[in-house]
Amino acid sequence: MELYSGYINKLVDELAALPGIGNKSAQRLAFHIIGMPQDKVNRLANVMMEAKANVRYCSQCFTLTDSDVCPICSKPGRNHRLIMVVENSRDLAAYEKTGKYDGVYHVLHGAISPMIGIGPADIKIKELLDRCKGDVEEVILATNSSLEGESTAMYISKLLKAAGIKVTKIASGVPVGGDLEYIDEVTLSRALDGRVEL
Amino acid sequence: MELYSGYINKLVDELAALPGIGNKSAQRLAFHIIGMPQDKVNRLANVMMEAKANVRYCSQCFTLTDSDVCPICSKPGRNHRLIMVVENSRDLAAYEKTGKYDGVYHVLHGAISPMIGIGPADIKIKELLDRCKGDVEEVILATNSSLEGESTAMYISKLLKAAGIKVTKIASGVPVGGDLEYIDEVTLSRALDGRVEL
Numbered sequence: 282m283e284l285y286s287g288y289i290n291k292l293v294d295e296l297a298a299l300p301g302i303g304n305k306s307a308q309r310l311a312f313h314i315i316g317m318p319q320d321k322v323n324r325l326a327n328v329m330m331e332a333k334a335n336v337r338y339c340s341q342c343f344t345l346t347d348s349d350v351c352p353i354c355s356k357p358g359r360n361h362r363l364i365m366v367v368e369n370s371r372d373l374a375a376y377e378k379t380g381k382y383d384g385v386y387h388v389l390h391g392a393i394s395p396m397i398g399i400g401p402a403d404i405k406i407k408e409l410l411d412r413c414k415g416d417v418e419e420v421i422l423a424t425n426s427s428l429e430g431e432s433t434a435m436y437i438s439k440l441l442k443a444a445g446i447k448v449t450k451i452a453s454g455v456p457v458g459g460d461l462e463y464i465d466e467v468t469l470s471r472a473l474d475g476r477v478e479l
Numbered sequence: 480m481e482l483y484s485g486y487i488n489k490l491v492d493e494l495a496a497l498p499g500i501g502n503k504s505a506q507r508l509a510f511h512i513i514g515m516p517q518d519k520v521n522r523l524a525n526v527m528m529e530a531k532a533n534v535r536y537c538s539q540c541f542t543l544t545d546s547d548v549c550p551i552c553s554k555p556g557r558n559h560r561l562i563m564v565v566e567n568s569r570d571l572a573a574y575e576k577t578g579k580y581d582g583v584y585h586v587l588h589g590a591i592s593p594m595i596g597i598g599p600a601d602i603k604i605k606e607l608l609d610r611c612k613g614d615v616e617e618v619i620l621a622t623n624s625s626l627e628g629e630s631t632a633m634y635i636s637k638l639l640k641a642a643g644i645k646v647t648k649i650a651s652g653v654p655v656g657g658d659l660e661y662i663d664e665v666t667l668s669r670a671l672d673g674r675v676e677l
Contacts, residue, residue: 286545288530295523300511306499308569313498314527315534315543322531325493326524329512332486333520336513345513347484371506 289315341412343388343405344370353377353385360384362418366409366437368392368425376423384421387412392429393436401436409437413446422450487513539610541586541603542568551575551583558582560616564607564635566590566623574621582619585610590627591634597627599634607635611644620648 289311297307314322338344339351342364346352353359353373363384367373373386391404413420420441424430438448454472455464487509495505512520536542537549540562544550551557551571561582565571571584589602611618618639622628636646652670653662 286534286543286549288526288533288545289543291526292530295526299508301504301507308572309499310497311530312543312567312569315531317531319528319531322527326527328486328489328493329520329524330517332490332509333513333515333517335486336484345484345487345510347486351484369510371510374506 338388342373342386343390343408344373344386345388358383362416363421364409364412364417364419365421365423366434367423368430368433372423372425387420389424389433392424392427392433394429404433406437406440410440410444413441413444417446419447419449422448426453536586540571540584541588541606542571542584543586556581560614561619562607562610562615562617563619563621564632565621566628566631570621570623585618587622587631590622590625590631592627602631604635604638608638608642611639611642615644617645617647620646624651 292311292314293304293307296302296310297304299307302310314325317325335347336345337347339346339354340349341354342351344351344353348355354361360383364387365373365376365382365384366387366389367376368389368391370388373388376382376386387405387409389404389406389409391399393399393401393404409420420437422434422437424434434450438450441448452475453468454475455461455468461469490509490512491502491505494500494508495502497505500508512523515523533545534543535545537544537552538547539552540549542549542551546553552559558581562585563571563574563580563582564585564587565574566587566589568586571586574580574584585603585607587602587604587607589597591597591599591602607618618635620632620635622632632648636648639646650673651666652673653659653666659667
């Protein structure tokens with residue numbers, strides 16, 4: 282027998298299909314949504330559909346945006362000869378929040394992962410190479426320090442170096458405020474290898 | 480400066496306003512939704528609006544349903560002289576899953592909480608009293624064992640007893656599989672008070 286009404290079950294199923302939302306949270310959310318005023322539910326639903334319909338890739342850096350060129354690429358004063366390569370728009374946002382970077386970005390939309398069938402052609406690597414045919418001084422690799430992120434960085438680095446472009450990689454080491462005893466060995470040995478003279 | 484496009488920011492804000500979804504999860508969800516095919520996004524949005532528009536209270540037990548009388552109240556074989564009082568439809572679902580209860584329910588939609596201004600008139604207590612004017616044998620109180628749930632149970636119990644109706648309360652005690660050393664003192668002393676002879 283159906284516990285709730287068909288409408289509630291359908292909503293719970295749809296919500297539970299979203300990443301990071303289990304069945305219990307989906308139920309909680311569904312009941313919350315049903316308890317919201319109709320106009321607020323409509324607004325939430327419309328914002329979803331509008332975002333999906335209007336958001337596309339920036340024609341320069343491939344981040345998600347609603348204009349042809351994203352706010353970062355079109356901002357005066359950004360150094361277009363410095364390109365930071367990130368895996369996705371969230372990583373871009375994380376770096377942008379530091380306020381310490383005045384170059385532009387290149388969003389790959391993923392990392393090379395043969396395990397799940399993602400090859401170099403499935404992410405925006407060709408587009409990066411095309412950009413680098415222009416006037417580029419340095420490409421900073423800021424892919425994640427996972428196996429996939431590292432392999433992607435290696436792959437890109439080889440191609441760009443062959444094209445004579447300066448390639449750097451963001452430092453890996455002990456995070457600020459991190460307690461040494463809780464940090465994994467790989468990070469610790471990288472921090473040691475990357476030590477700098479004071 | 481806006482990091483993302485206006486559409487993404489709006490979606491993140493709407494999602495972050497839902498319960499249990501922080502800013503980081505809202506971002507993750509927003510990007511996931513933007514990455515979904517348009518027809519799936521539309522389906523999710525429509526299911527939300529439909530559920531909100533079609534779900535109402537069961538005219539008997541006040542649980543959320545899409546018909547005048549919910550599947551439980553309209554199921555043949557349920558004992559309508561036995562009413563279990565719960566705070567919300569999720570609690571009803573939890574008991575219904577046990578498969579051990581053949582009575583019907585009464586959903587209060589909250590608990591009395593003077594701290595946040597919820598009085599007896601704000602939840603479905605009057606409706607419960609009205610139901611109890613009919614042929615009712617026993618009312619089982621299954622509100623949460625929080626301060627609010629307990630006070631609500633006490634309040635209802637006084638009213639029903641005054642009307643000459645048998646009122647019981649689900650047992651509180653040590654949960655099955657619970658390790659004594661991790662259980663709080665209040666639960667332990669309740670379990671002691673409620674001990675049964677073997």
